[in-house]
Amino acid sequence: MSLxxxxxxxxxxxxxxxxxxxxxxxxxxxxxxxxxNSIKKQTDLGKLAQSYMDKGELVPxxxxxxxxxxxxxxxxxxxxxxxxxxxxxxxxALDDLLVQKNLSLRKAIFIKVPNKVLINRxxxxxxxxSCGAVFHIESKPTKVADKCDNCGGNVIQRNDDxxxxxENRLKVYxxxxxxxxxxYLAAGKYIxxxxxxxxxxxxxxxxKVL
Ligand code: AP5
Numbered sequence: 001m002s003l004x005x006x007x008x009x010x011x012x013x014x015x016x017x018x019x020x021x022x023x024x025x026x027x028x029x030x031x032x033x034x035x036x037n038s039i040k041k042q043t044d045l046g047k048l049a050q051s052y053m054d055k056g057e058l059v060p061x062x063x064x065x066x067x068x069x070x071x072x073x074x075x076x077x078x079x080x081x082x083x084x085x086x087x088x089x090x091x092x093a094l095d096d097l098l099v100q101k102n103l104s105l106r107k108a109i110f111i112k113v114p115n116k117v118l119i120n121r122x123x124x125x126x127x128x129x130s131c132g133a134v135f136h137i138e139s140k141p142t143k144v145a146d147k148c149d150n151c152g153g154n155v156i157q158r159n160d161d162x163x164x165x166x167e168n169r170l171k172v173y174x175x176x177x178x179x180x181x182x183x184y185l186a187a188g189k190y191i192x193x194x195x196x197x198x199x200x201x202x203x204x205x206x207x208k209v210l
Contacts, residue, residue, distance in 0.1 A: 001210060002079040002103060004094075004189075006086075006180055007111035009169045010118040010125070011195045012202060014134055016111070017082045019203050024210070029071060030082040031064050033132060054159050056168035058086060058176060065093040074101045086177045091184070107209055108184035111195035111202065115170060122166045128153045 005013045014033075020026040035053060038046030045063065052059045068084055085091040098105060113121075124137040126146075130153025135142050142148065146155050160169060184190035193205045 001077065001106050002081070002098075003106050003210070004081045004085065004108040004184070005111065005206075006083070006108060006177065007195060008113065008115075008118055008173045008177075009166070010121040011111040011113045012121075012199065013082045013111060015199055016203060016206055017080045018134070019199075020080055020206070024078070024207075026078045026080050027076065028080045028082055029068060029084065031059075031067065031084040031086075032082070034067055034071065035059060035064075036132075054165070056160055056165040056172060058172060061087055061089045061093070065090060065097075068094070069097055072097060072101055072103075074103075076101070076103065079103070085180065088179050088183050091180055105189060107191050108180070108187075108189045109206060109209060110181060110184075110190065110192045112192055113195040117196055118170065119163070119166055122161050122169075123163055125161055126155045126157055129156050130154070 005017060007013060014030065017026075017028040017030065021028050035046070035049040039050045039053070040046070045067070048063065049059045064084065064086075072079075081094070085094050094105075097103075121136065121139075124139075126135045126137060126142070127133070128135075128148035128151065131148060131151045133148050133150045134140075135149075135155060142155055147153070148155050159165070181190060191209050193202060193209075195202055197205075
């Protein structure tokens with residue numbers, strides 16, 4: 001019962017994935033998190049990825065596809081693909097990987113949120129530099145200023161959550177990722193969910209689809 005969660009930056013893919021992992025024991029594959037881990041370790045892949053991510057550009061398709069191929073195990077079930085695929089080329093590659101690894105995709109869920117809400121969510125987002133927990137300065141503040149509620153780590157703003165980079169990420173999304181809607185409609189897997197609702201309501205809608 002694997003699924004793709006897609007939508008613009010700030011739609012709530014990471015937030016919903018965390019709930020699905022915690023409550024339904026699903027396994028999250030987030031290409032954004034994998035890339036940020038590589039940056040943290042300063043691997044060659046991380047250095048390459050950083051040059052794209054800091055500008056809000058997409059990391060080249062083949063780099064991301066190879067990375068997913070490495071972590072995806074044959075027969076693995078209950079996966080949430082978070083932020084992958086992000087281009088039609090990646091979606092086709094995912095279809096091939098699923099066949100090769102004897103896996104199947106149940107649905108591709110699009111989380112729909114208007115741009116003005118996205119800008120507020122992204123510019124106010126803060127993340128824990130240790131465990132990756134996600135907060136928001138207005139809607140989900142930390143209990144102690146700049147300290148993670150879960151692990152006490154330092155809570156910071158992502159480089160790509162600066163306003164000028166956010167604008168480019170939204171443009172890149174419109175150009176390269178929004179065509180996935182037609183791709184998954186044609187495959188009979190597309191489901192659209194209203195993402196402007198409170199987190200728990202969005203979660204209930206996703207759970208119903210599952
Ligand atoms: P990635 O990390 O995947 O970023 P993104 O897709 O831009 O998504 P975000 O993490 O910004 O948002 P989200 O939808 O997860 O929202 P969240 O739950 O955090 O990718 C980063 C970069 O890596 C890309 O720009 C690209 O360079 C590269 N990359 C990654 N994957 C790639 C790929 N496949 N191909 C090529 N390049 C790739 O929520 C946001 C905020 O809103 C939080 O503060 C949260 O608390 C709040 N919030 C969430 N839901 C709600 C709600 N319902 N109500 C109120 N507030 C909410």
